[in-house]
Every structure is written in C-alpha cells, then in structure tokens.
Amino acid sequence: MNWESKDLKRELSSILNPNQVFTDPMELSCYSYDTSFYSAINPHMPQAVVSPKSLQDVVELIKWAGQKQCPIIPRGAATGQAGGTLAISGGIVLDLSSWNEIESIEPQNKMVFCRPGVTYAKLNQALEPHGLYLPPDPSSGDACTIGGMAANNSSGPRSLKHGALSNYVLGLEVVLGTGEVLVTGGVKGKVLKNVSGLNLNSLFLGSEGILGIITGIWLAVAKKPRARAAVVMIFDKAETAQKASQEIESRGVVPAAMEFVYCAPEATRAAASFYEELYVPGAEIEIICEVDGNEESVTWEYTKLQEVAKEYAQASRGSNEPHGIHELWEINDNIEGFSASIREGAKRIAASEDVCVKLEKLPKILREIQLIAKQNGIGIVNFGHWAKGHIHSGLLAKVEDPGEVDAAFRTADEIHRLVLQEGGATTAEHGVGFVRAPYMLEEHENGLDWMVKIKEALDPFHILNPGKICPLETRKESD
Ligand SMILES: Cc1cc2nc3c(=O)[nH]c(=O)nc-3n(C[C@H](O)[C@H](O)[C@H](O)COP(=O)(O)OP(=O)(O)OC[C@H]3O[C@@H](n4cnc5c(N)ncnc54)[C@H](O)[C@@H]3O)c2cc1C
Incomplete structure (x- = not known):
C-alpha cells in the first residue's frame, strides 16, 4: 500500500500540525476498539490517529488519503457497539472528538450549529439557560458526540414521542471522499421546514462515515416540556404488558417513553428495596412509561396511565414530581442490573444488541431469544424500547473461556438470523458497522x-x- 510510508508521522505532519498526529503504539492502542464485544476480542490498530481542528484540516487529509488510497476511519467518542470506528483494513483514525465548538445558538429561531465533537451532554448544558434541549436522548449521551449521533442517526428512550436525530437535522457540512465540501439543507441559510430538492440530509444520517466526514451540524432544538410523570408497571406475562401498552394508547395517552426489561426470575426484588409492593415473584416484564407536556395534559395522561396500570399490572408505582420520576427510572435500571447479574462470573457484552421486530411478535421473539441464549449455554438480559418492538440484548458470558466466546458469537448470529426470518431489522439505532x-x-x-x-x-x-x-x-x- 503506497500510504504505509516508513515515516507516516512526518508525512501527515506536512498536512496537519504535528501535535495533531499520533503514531505512538500506546496511543494507537486506545483507538483499536469501540464498545462492541467483537473489538474486545479482535482489536484493530490503526497506523495513525489525527485530530483535526478545522474544515481545512479534514479537506487536506482526505485529498491526501484519496491520492494514497489510505483508509480514513471517522471517530467520535467510540461509544458505538457495532465496530464502526475500527480500522478493519488499517489506515488512519480521524478523531473528531476534540473539534467541539458550539458555534451558534439562536434561541429565537430554535436552532444551533456545532462541530462534530460536541457531546450530547455539552450541547444540552449550553441550551439549558434558554429553556431549550435536543430531544433524542441516547443513553450514552454523557459521552457520545453529535457527529457520531448524526452518523448513526441516534435515538433514545424519549424518541418514541420526540423522534430520532434525523427529525432535528436542518443541514450538514460534509467532506466527501474526493475532498469536496458539500453543505446539505440549502446553502443560503437554514430554516425549520424545507423540502427543496432531494433530501441529502437523510443520505448522510445513519451513513456511519462511509459516504463523508460530517464536519458541521445545524440542528433544530425544542422547548423543554414543563411537566413530566411516570409509572413503573410489573406484569406477569409479556402478553399482558402488550395489552396494557395498547390500552394506554387507546385511551389517548401519547407516551414520551415506554421502556421494558424482560425480568430474570426474582428480578423485581431489585425494586422491593425501593417499594416492597413492586416485588412480584415470577414477573416476566417490567415497563416504565413516561409522559411529558404541560401541567394540565400531563395530569390527565398520568391519571390514564394509573388507571391502566391498576387494571392490567400486578404491581405499579407512579410519580409526577422530579425526584420520584428519577427514582422510578432507577428502579427500571436496577431490575435490568439484577437481570444482568444472575450468572456469576459472567460479563455483559454487546454483540446482538439492537434488533427490532413487529409489535405483535414481541412476546414470542423475546422468549425465542431467551431460548437461543440458553441453548448456547450463556445468559442474556433483554430490555429496550417496548412500544417500538426494539430489543437490546446483553449477552452474559464468561469471556475468559474461549468456548463461551464462541457461544456468544453463535448466539448473536442466531438472534440476527431469527429476526431477519421474522421480517425484523438487525439494527434500530446502534448501526451496522462491521459486525452487522x-x-x-x-x-x-x-x-x-x-x-x-x-x-x-x-x-x-x-x-x-x-x-x-x-x-x-x-x-x-x-x-
Ligand atoms: C451504554 C451505551 C448506551 C447506548 N445507548 C444508545 C441509545 O440509547 N441510542 C442510540 O442511538 N445509541 C446508543 N448507543 C450507541 C452509541 O452510543 C450511539 O450510536 C452514539 O450516538 C455514537 O456516538 P459516538 O460519538 O460515540 O460515535 P462513534 O462510536 O465514535 O462512531 C459511530 C459511527 O459513526 C461514525 N462517525 C463518528 N463521527 C463521525 C463524523 N463526524 N462523520 C462521519 N462519521 C462519523 C464512525 O465511523 C462510526 O461508524 C449506546 C452505546 C452505549 C455504549
């Protein structure tokens, strides 16, 4: 390969400032993995890492890479779980995490422009004084970057009501593989509605760095809801939970979030330390449903949620004040944590963690996924976005045992194949990357x-x- 010169650092330093170029093996090893199980077992070292600070840096690097046919792997915070930031065939990792300026906030127009390395958390901190926020809320939001979110078209629990990142992107600045700079969403300025021309935003959203490097993002932002309420519900069977969620919507509630945990036996013990009545031996599903809006609408929706919970759930608990709501989310997390800790010595790994199926198939597929893990001799915790049929599976394997490593990869493969056979999707928010x-x-x-x-x-x-x-x-x- 003509890019693998002996002195890559010197060559790259003629394009970028030398302190933006890293070739020390210790430093490179930090870029050899993301949060996928695949990369924990098979790290891939790049030959160099560069840390651009301007559009010009990226353009010059891409032009050089094009001439040399050198792979360029864009990277935000590497919280991705699909091997998307791995240098599979070597090359240069483009670490965009420190190019992290929020260049403009226009509260009156409800829009912002930022560089790719801004984290979701940092953007929301900056929006907070204006009573604004970016609604799609990935659980990795403290670390993940807006560039990575755009490249994966990320979403989160509250995307049920508020949509994925694509619902908020007004335009993108992208460097293509030729080094040409493309601005999508109109070059004259950005507005909150625009159907002019083909939707090039959507071409790059979810493109995972294979079509261009996202160097700037114009986003619409929203007013923070004034009120929230939530109810945790414990169900004996997945089918009962399914009826309850249908009933919630039939009664006119528009949930902001509806998350679930497929409970390990006795998992609701984890809730009993908060409220004894939430302990339901043998319960199969726990759901947390949150509503948001103004005080009046939330009060009405909260009442409806409590009615449904009373009629369908074996146990439930609600709150409409911030501390209580926070506690309910903790209960949800603890039930998930308990369900993930039932196999002594096993580690929770991300290998087949993002499938989506039709709502009507959710109970059946959840049980089949549990069975696949059991037949392969490993554990599993299933949780995710109930009202979308979106399942996150955490495989529980003893990773120092090569037999269990094989079993984990086999389980992941069988889950993906089952879901395809059932007409589902292999990934609903984490992306395809290398592993899918x-x-x-x-x-x-x-x-x-x-x-x-x-x-x-x-x-x-x-x-x-x-x-x-x-x-x-x-x-x-x-x-
Ligand atoms: C604990 C945990 C919870 C998570 N929860 C969620 C969740 O709720 N919802 C969700 O959607 N995801 C979730 N994820 C997955 C992941 O965090 C998100 O997809 C996140 O948005 C990725 O951002 P990042 O900055 O870490 O991107 P990275 O992992 O660095 O990159 C992701 C992909 O985008 C490409 N890329 C990165 N930056 C750019 C750029 N500027 N231009 C072009 N391509 C680029 C990379 O090459 C890679 O293919 C979770 C992950 C973890 C570990």
Missing part, C-alpha cells in the same frame, strides 16, 4: 447494490470507513 455487515445482503437484497453505487459515487477512491455497512466485496458476492 454480513447480514446486509439478506436484509436488503438489491438495495445493497444501490448502497454500494451511492458509496462509489461519493467515495470513488474507497477510502471512507472501508468494511462497514456495505463492504465493496459484498456486491461482488451478490453479482
């Missing part, structure tokens, strides 16, 4: 060919995040 690329042909058939054609048009030198989503070799296999 093998399922793309089955999931998209000729759609994958079109993804490859789009990639080739925007990244003609094949330098942007190779091996992710639609590896070019996948197309050859399908021909």
Whole structure:
C-alpha cells in the first residue's frame, strides 16, 4: 500500500500540525476498539490517529488519503457497539472528538450549529439557560458526540414521542471522499421546514462515515416540556404488558417513553428495596412509561396511565414530581442490573444488541431469544424500547473461556438470523458497522447494490470507513 510510508508521522505532519498526529503504539492502542464485544476480542490498530481542528484540516487529509488510497476511519467518542470506528483494513483514525465548538445558538429561531465533537451532554448544558434541549436522548449521551449521533442517526428512550436525530437535522457540512465540501439543507441559510430538492440530509444520517466526514451540524432544538410523570408497571406475562401498552394508547395517552426489561426470575426484588409492593415473584416484564407536556395534559395522561396500570399490572408505582420520576427510572435500571447479574462470573457484552421486530411478535421473539441464549449455554438480559418492538440484548458470558466466546458469537448470529426470518431489522439505532455487515445482503437484497453505487459515487477512491455497512466485496458476492 503506497500510504504505509516508513515515516507516516512526518508525512501527515506536512498536512496537519504535528501535535495533531499520533503514531505512538500506546496511543494507537486506545483507538483499536469501540464498545462492541467483537473489538474486545479482535482489536484493530490503526497506523495513525489525527485530530483535526478545522474544515481545512479534514479537506487536506482526505485529498491526501484519496491520492494514497489510505483508509480514513471517522471517530467520535467510540461509544458505538457495532465496530464502526475500527480500522478493519488499517489506515488512519480521524478523531473528531476534540473539534467541539458550539458555534451558534439562536434561541429565537430554535436552532444551533456545532462541530462534530460536541457531546450530547455539552450541547444540552449550553441550551439549558434558554429553556431549550435536543430531544433524542441516547443513553450514552454523557459521552457520545453529535457527529457520531448524526452518523448513526441516534435515538433514545424519549424518541418514541420526540423522534430520532434525523427529525432535528436542518443541514450538514460534509467532506466527501474526493475532498469536496458539500453543505446539505440549502446553502443560503437554514430554516425549520424545507423540502427543496432531494433530501441529502437523510443520505448522510445513519451513513456511519462511509459516504463523508460530517464536519458541521445545524440542528433544530425544542422547548423543554414543563411537566413530566411516570409509572413503573410489573406484569406477569409479556402478553399482558402488550395489552396494557395498547390500552394506554387507546385511551389517548401519547407516551414520551415506554421502556421494558424482560425480568430474570426474582428480578423485581431489585425494586422491593425501593417499594416492597413492586416485588412480584415470577414477573416476566417490567415497563416504565413516561409522559411529558404541560401541567394540565400531563395530569390527565398520568391519571390514564394509573388507571391502566391498576387494571392490567400486578404491581405499579407512579410519580409526577422530579425526584420520584428519577427514582422510578432507577428502579427500571436496577431490575435490568439484577437481570444482568444472575450468572456469576459472567460479563455483559454487546454483540446482538439492537434488533427490532413487529409489535405483535414481541412476546414470542423475546422468549425465542431467551431460548437461543440458553441453548448456547450463556445468559442474556433483554430490555429496550417496548412500544417500538426494539430489543437490546446483553449477552452474559464468561469471556475468559474461549468456548463461551464462541457461544456468544453463535448466539448473536442466531438472534440476527431469527429476526431477519421474522421480517425484523438487525439494527434500530446502534448501526451496522462491521459486525452487522454480513447480514446486509439478506436484509436488503438489491438495495445493497444501490448502497454500494451511492458509496462509489461519493467515495470513488474507497477510502471512507472501508468494511462497514456495505463492504465493496459484498456486491461482488451478490453479482
Ligand atoms: C451504554 C451505551 C448506551 C447506548 N445507548 C444508545 C441509545 O440509547 N441510542 C442510540 O442511538 N445509541 C446508543 N448507543 C450507541 C452509541 O452510543 C450511539 O450510536 C452514539 O450516538 C455514537 O456516538 P459516538 O460519538 O460515540 O460515535 P462513534 O462510536 O465514535 O462512531 C459511530 C459511527 O459513526 C461514525 N462517525 C463518528 N463521527 C463521525 C463524523 N463526524 N462523520 C462521519 N462519521 C462519523 C464512525 O465511523 C462510526 O461508524 C449506546 C452505546 C452505549 C455504549
């Protein structure tokens, strides 16, 4: 490869400031993994890491990489769980985390412009004094970057009512694989509604760094809801939980969040330390439902939630004040934590953690997923976004045992294949990355060919995040 010069640091230092270039093996090893189990077992060292601070830095680097056909792997906070930031075929990791300026906040227009390394938490801190916030709320929000969120089109528990990041992106500044800079969403300025031209925002949202480097993001932001309320409900069976969630919506409630935990036996003991009445031996599902809005609407929705909880749940507890709501989310987390701790010596790992199925199939598929893990001799904790049919599975494996490592990968594969067979999606928010690329042909058939054609048009030198989503070799296999 003509980019693997002996003195890569010196070569890169002619493009960027030398203190933005890292080639020390100790430093590089920190960039050899993300939060996927795959990368914990198979770390991939890049040859260099660069830390750009301006559009010009990125443009110059991409032009150089195009000439040398050197892979460039964009990286935010590396909280991704799909191997998206791994240097699968070597190359240079583009660490965007320290390019983190919020360049403008326009409260009167409810919009902001920021650079890719701004974290979700930092953006919301800056918006707080204006009574504004960015609604899609990934659970990794303290660490993850807005660039990474855009590249993965991230969402969170409250996306049920408030939508994913794509609902808030007004425009993007992107450096393509040729070094050309593209501004989407109109170059004259940004507005809150715009259907002019093809929607190029959506092309890059969820593109995971394979089509371009996102260097700037214009976002719409929202007024913070004035009131919230939440109810935790414990159900004997998943089917009862399903009826209750349908009933909540039938009675006119529009939940902001409806999260679940598939409980390990006795898991509601974790709730009993808060409120004894929440201990329901043998309960299968715990759900937390949150509503938000103004005081009047929340009071009405809270009453409806409590009615449904009383009629359908074996036990429930609600609150409409901040401390109480926080406690209910803690109860939800503790039930999940208890369910994840039942296998002594096992570690919780991310391997098949993001599938989505039709709502009507949720109870059946949850049980089948539990069974797959059991048959492979490992544990599992399932939780996620109930009202979307979106399941996060944490596999519980003894990772120092090679047999269990194999069993974990087998379990992950069987879960993905089950979900595809049932007409579901292999990922609903965490992305395809490297680990789910093998399922793309089955999931998209000729759609994958079109993804490859789009990639080739925007990244003609094949330098942007190779091996992710639609590896070019996948197309050859399908021909
Ligand atoms: C505990 C935990 C909880 C999580 N909860 C959620 C959740 O609730 N919802 C959710 O959606 N996700 C969740 N995730 C997954 C992940 O945190 C999100 O997808 C997050 O938005 C990724 O941001 P990041 O900055 O860490 O991106 P990274 O992991 O660094 O990158 C993710 C992908 O985007 C690409 N990329 C990064 N920055 C850019 C850029 N500027 N331009 C082009 N490509 C880029 C990378 O190459 C990679 O393919 C969770 C992860 C963990 C570990």
